[in-house]
Amino acid sequence: MIFLDAAATTPVRREVLEAMWPYLTGEFGNPSSHHGLGEAAATALAAARATTAKAMGCRTGEVVFTSGGTEADNLAVKGIALARRAADRHLDRVAISAVEHPAVEESARYLARVHGFAVDVIPVDQYGQVSEEALAEVLGPRTALVSIMYANNEVGTVQPVARLAALARALGIPFHTDAVQAAGWLPLDAGTLGVDALSISGHKLGAPKGSGALFVRGRTRIEPLVHGGGQERGRRSGTENVAGAVALATALTLARDPAERVAALRDEFIEAVLTGVPGAELTGHPTERLPSVASFCFPGTSGESVLLELERQGVICSSGSACAAGSDAPSAVLLAMGIEPEVAQTAVRFSFDSTVTADELRQAAAAVRTAVGGVRSLRTPS
Structure with a gap:
């Protein structure tokens, strides 16, 4: 074959399996537990967060572990848009490109259907690229968020994310990019890209399905989608998947393709x-x-x-x-x-x-x- x-998807790399194996077996503690087993899990989670943050060019507190790219996209699009409108009711529009992954597109459609947002769809050229002029056409004082993918999952076209993000930043509009396909091939440094949120998924990198992460710039407001115990600094509740986080971090260190x-x-x-x-x-x-x-x-x-x-x-x-x-x-x-x-x-x-x-x-x-x-x-x- x-x-x-x-x-x-990609096969899980042997090095990744070996790194995550202890947290599927003997080191099974809950990282929120205050005993030795829990503290060992918390230490592993913190190390995975630090490794992931280094790969994404951000601080550890700006990394949210998720169940994959789809959840990371949902959290970014819905969470940032809803938080922005809660702070200013006039911010009721989101802008996405015409070639987004369904995780972004359907999140934007949800905001329109349930919360009354308007969705501005940015056209692309014959190669699937968004121009700065096309983005500038849709940005306005009511735009709560822009989401444009880094690299397309169907045709592979890479977007000029840094230039597009700069346009949004000049107007004070948060910019999210779905970097699921770009991870492992293109630079992920959030500072260089100038983005406020960036999504990745482990199973595109040699980690198991069900692991992912979202970078959220420190001062960016975000409304959580999952409520409960306040894990991930209150942005994504639920007992953390320690093995998945370790797997993702390990895959990122190996992703020097x-x-x-x-x-x-x-x-x-x-x-x-x-x-x-x-x-x-x-x-x-x-x-x-x-x-x-x-x-x-x-x-x-x-x-x-x-x-x-x-x-x-x-x-x-x-x-x-x-x-x-x-x-x-x-x-x-x-x-x-x-x-x-x-x-x-x-x-x-x-x-x-x-x-x-x-x-x-x-x-x-x-x-x-x-x-x-x-x-x-x-x-x-x-």
Whole structure:
């Protein structure tokens, strides 16, 4: 099997398993307990927080451990917007890009549906990028929050987050970025990016599913979504997942992926597909994209049929976001980029981890040529 669906999830790294194992077995204490077992768990949690904060370029008190990227996005979007409006009732708009992950988009729609917010959707260009001009168009005195993802999970396009965040900061508007796909490939330093909140997820980095974190700048008001014992400085109650926090921190220390090497392999793979498959169209920005993502549309096919044929040949990939599994509707991301619905339904995404090899990608490119050709022949009337 050649696994090219790392944007959906990655295998848990052995080093991560070994680091978290003690907190799944003998060191099982509750970090809020005031005895030796609990204090050992609290020490491990504090160490994990410090490691995570270093990776995110922030203070330890600015890290909130969550159950993953989706919860981190929900907490950022809902929590910051609601806290801002509680302080000023006129702050009743949120701005998101047209290509956000559903965790951000649906959080914004919830604010509109339940709390009466207006949602301003920022358009993107044909590559899926937000321009400074497009963002400036929607910002105003009623904007409570801006949320624009760092790197897109479907097409790999990287946003100019630092420049966009600077626009919001000049107007005193908090800026959140979903960095789930960027983690491990792009710098996460919150100070350099200039963001007020940043979400990551462990299972994209070699940690288990169910681990994640949110950076929240110290003075940023945030309304908790989960109430109870006041853990995580009152921002996310519930007994902390110590093993998950240790796993995430360990994965972050190991996530020094050879981006240049993988980017070079990605470019070779893109060239092989574009030259080997007539009519194949690369989606996303041609250069400002994640090293780990190559995505295409294959007009005249069905994306799902191509996937099935590739799996039969031992190549595992995706038709887009794994979070939209079971939907046969064309990708909202591709539609926002101006791609026609019938073409968007032919999309296939290939995403790599740091272990991918040139030989695997050569085999995969050959399989793509065969799969697309076979699907097209079946769909063409004799």
